[in-house]
Amino acid sequence: MRELLPGLLVALPLVGAALVPLVAALFRRTTRVAALTLHAAIFAAALGLFWSAAAAGPIRYAVGGWPGPWGIELWFDGLSTLIALLVAGMACFASFAQTFGPDRDRTAPASTPLREGLLRGALLLLVGGLLGIVATRDVFNLFVFLEISSLAAYTLVASGGGRSTVAAFRYLLAGTAAGSLYLFGVGFLYALTGTLNMDDLAARLPSVEADAALTVAVVLIAVGLSIKAALFPLHGWLPDTYVYTPTPAAGFIAAVMAKVSAYALLRLLGEVLAGTTAGAVVLEIMIWLGVAGVVAGGVLAVAQRAVTRMLAWSSISAMGMILIGVGMGSALAITGALFHMAAHALAKGCLFFGAGGIRALEDGDGVDRWAGLGSRAPWTLAALTVAALSMIGIPPTAGFFSKYYLLSASIAAGGPAGIAAFAAIILSSLLATVYFLRVLEAAWFRTPGDAPEADSERRPPGPVLPRPLAVPVVGLAVLVLLTGIFARPFERHVLPDWESGTARISAEAP
Amino acid sequence: MGAPRHGGTRVRWLLGAAAFPALFLGLVLGMAELPEFGDPGSPASTHVSPRFIEDAAAETGAANMVTAVLADYRGYDTLGETAVIFAAGLGCLVILAAAGGRPNRPAAGMSHPFGSVILDAATRILVPVVLLFAVYVLIHGHISPGGGFQGGVLFGSGLIMMRLVWGPAHAGDGQQPEVPAFGPSLRGSLILACAGILGYAGIGLAAMAFGGEFLNYGTLPLGSDPAHVRELATLGIEAAVFLTVAGTVGVLFDTISIGMRESGVPLGSERGPRE
């Protein structure tokens, strides 16, 4: 199986992306079961790879049988398989949520089996793109899969119609600029080394003497990927995109999209380009920008009245935190960054599924719409509460642990950047306390009558979220709780690979 | 993109006046250190690429080195590329599907076919030639410039030509347009595109079934000479790409033209457009 899994992991989503719309076009039936099965299979492949990489070491896979640097290689170590697991897992939930058709979201066009199939295909394509980015060991291949994921994401964003098309277009401009900047940087690297393979690059870069050209390359790549990762101040596309995306897709995009780009940043800047002077400087700058993003995202989240927009700004804060970890680059910081990716993905996915569903069904996005939901749907709200507590960083949820790692890494790093990061992370928790407790208080302790314009007669009693959204919300909340407590085994698999990888590269550097 | 929402135009221009020259200067400064243009001793010319030039024919059976790299050495990239174009088709279908928007004012040239006797006659002669040439470009991609993408685009442009002259496709939802259309329906184009992706990935997975890596055509049981086997498989790949590209070009043209003309592309007949 170890030989088959890498190929299956990257091929299955693409096959599915064609198969599901094909089935929908040919038979005009719902493709729910087919899509769910495919996602489950992809997740199984990711899980298998994770255990395989953990048990028997990293896997190098030469696609087409051509070894690098001539062919394209895939690389599955603890790090990449962990992110792959996260993407594939979130995709299962998102696919489940897609049954909550756009017809329940009032802005979107009517749904038909064909349209449903197309949207499911787009989700599979998005998953395929993200998994491709995660798996690849080739800088150009990374660009191709970045674009697959981007196009699929634009599709999903725009599927809400109306304002979401404008959000999607702006996202498209930002995303394409990001992709082009990245590709330009890859061009510089190729001109300097003649190779596209990451290992080969890392080996050949130390002997390159063109410092200015290398700096330009590093900066172009860093800026390009930072746009996709929504690093402050390149985050402009994010709030509208997350807010106007239809709920099922928003839960997935908000959860993993930017994080995979952060992962790519980590791979390239933290590993491949780590030996270059420019790389080190850029990483240092990234810490500071991350600090700025953490604070700005938190402050602006407090300023929001609409729940989903608040969640979007909170994502900018979280991405800042992840990139602080990436920038520091110590084993502890990387653990923190990875952990925060996982913790934030699970919690933010949960919150977006929940908040989006409530927005659609309660006809509004304000905090007041949450009033009294606690007594109408205690279990759903309990799940959302767990996710919100994780965002704040209250133990024993996953968010507490990631913050713990990042804080210890900041202290270990020391210096002004370390202190600033330390203070910013604490501050972001405080801000998160403010903006999440506002919502929780409304949900649990207020009654709809408190809100001036709300009339309780219009609202149907009974469950708040339909099952396609409630199941992911509850499932993710359970994972948020478990991830924190059972994270040590995961960490033990991920870190040694990373350390040996960076050690190998720094050993090869003169 | 992160620009202020109003009153920010002047700020934006001022920022631009500072930032863009800086960007240009930075790029040029970096470029000054790159190997000279046309330098045969540059890393790009000496490190990885020589194998593609010197061994491609022996290893993959393709005289066109670009095709060899595209479809074989870096076949995985090309699968991704095919997925990108498929994603665009999928995206247009989703985005332009019937939504609650107001119908457009008819845009000139797209609202009804150009049809006239001369155009009609010319098209009848030209289209078969274009379509045939597309297939030629596909098959000949091995030894001359060409391949699945180029052939697919040509084939698609033949379809577009027919659309322009004879009117739009029917959406494949049972509602026939006033003017009977020629060529695949929108649904048909979609099926073509899907089939292409499936074919490509299918060849890759078949290689896995015979014990190779994903997309390692050399393991396919198509003959004894590995280079020849790879050549045949590459043709299959190119054909798959051809299908996807042709289908997607059809989808793109149809959705955008229908989308500009009507309130949306009808996707199935269960429910009509809202509003």
Add this chain to the structure above:
Amino acid sequence: MTDIVSLRPLLAVGAGLAVVLPILLSGRRPALREAWTFVAGAVQLGAALSMLPAAFAGAAHVSPALPLLPGMPLQFRADPLGLLFLTLSSVLWLATSSYSVGYLRSLGLKHQTGYFAAFAAAVAAAAGVALAANLVTFLICYEVLTLATWPLVVHKRTSGVLGSGRSYLAYTLIAGQLLLGAVVWAGTLVPGAQFTPGGFLAGAASDGVLRVLFVLLLVGVGSKAAVFPLHGWLPAAMVAPTPVSALLHAVAVVKAGAFGVLRLTGWVFGPDLMHDLGLSLPLAALAAGTILMASLRALGEDHFKRRLAYSTVSQLSYIVLGGAIGTPLALAGAAFHIVAHGFLKITLFFCAGSVYAATGREHISQLSGLGRAMPFTFAAFGVGALGMAGIPMLPGFISKWNLALGALDDHQVWVVALLVVSGLLNLAYYLPILRIAVFEPGDDRRVREPSAWLVAPPVFAALAAIVLGLNPDAGARFWFLAESAAQSVAAHAPEFLTGGLP
């Protein structure tokens, strides 16, 4: 001190947590729901009692370590100080539970299921705080405690109450985040951050860093202990139902804070490191200031429960003061004051709640004549009030006496004066309550004692206080526990001991 690996600490912490879900699920059957609470209380108390013999023999039960963070496991350890707090909270939880049943029923409050569930979670978290073996475990339980108490504070759900809840959370969660930062920092300096008698931070970093760390930790635990100027939430939180106030003030939240201050001074920094860093005196001064300020503030407060709240602010600072002085006797006095104040203050709150349940009156000036109508309640109240002031034969005297002796060991004569003044202030704000209730004629002759559910707990607590005042080593041997905790800290600071004695 030998360690015995066992699951009993986990049982003590888990009992409350385990019944949260059953309580939530049995919301339609009040008898079953309340039975869960009592079962958990009994299990927790049983676990606590079962660990006492080992503590008397100089050993400690330790739970297996659950690896949670690198070098920082989740672990519980029943050392004397932890057992003291755990036993106290188990006993008082049972008392409060029975009181709650009567209180909620007689007032017909809503949301009773959520109330009991949050109550169980809060007590479990308090047990976790008591038994935490290291800073991370302490932090986790501490945060859970904060959140579990929130629904209890905002139980009435009016917007004014929600505002008070917000201020409660603002203080405690912000402090919690600072505590998180400090815990991470301490954990980086000394991997494991295991509570060690006599402290573990000595020499781990430069003096400046340690001072900053101390301030962060102190703000973290001090805000729950309502140390001035972080006390603002406590009077505001009086909007909660009375049993909640009783739990908050006598057992769970503020005591967890005061307990945290003791852990901080005795087990994280250690008395000698605090002296070296010059932190003892400022902390003692802060505590002294809080004692006086809160006492004065209580004098002018007419709202019954809020006067009790200011009294709490004042009394808790005795514990902080003991921790700051750091001599064995002062520490023992401070630790014992956890128990003494627990029994006394819960008596007072029970009485205030009974008055409210029986008459709906919340202000001291409205109490006239109630002393005769509710003799048991006000007898218990008298015991509590006198005990607070430090009258001999009641437990408050024992803690204050030892505090004073401990301060003299350190040549801090001013502390004795402070204790005397504060005792007088205590009398000044408690005796008028009794005077109004007993000697002023009442206007309502229909007032009776409320149901036995509401009378028994305060009487029980008052009797227990009297017993403890006569023999502080009775029953669970609280005095022994306090003393051995203080001894363990002192044993690791021999230089300081000899230097401190004349």
Add this chain to the structure above:
Amino acid sequence: MTTYAFAAALFTLGIAGMALLPNLLRKLLAMNVMQVAVIVFFVSLAFKDGATVPILGQGGAPQAAEFMNPLPHTLMLTAIVVSVSTTGLALGLLVRIRSRFETLNERRLLDKLR
């Protein structure tokens, strides 16, 4: 160097256009210019003095110096397809935006969205 600088100029123009032009369609065209710049850059990397197009003639064993570098060409085929796809999708979006909001001017659009 001149070709490189040409690519840099095109790229700068493209990005500037995307940021500064008021009309969404023009932004899209500027985006295309930017993408073309990258393609020009890559293709110019493939150039070798004295070499010919990388298609094998009837001669004997090919030498690396005889042919242009085929790799950048391949990569740019992919990049072109990416560019075309993005443009197609963007056009679809613009059609939809225009029909819903009846303008492609950024300012007016944002006014309508507010």
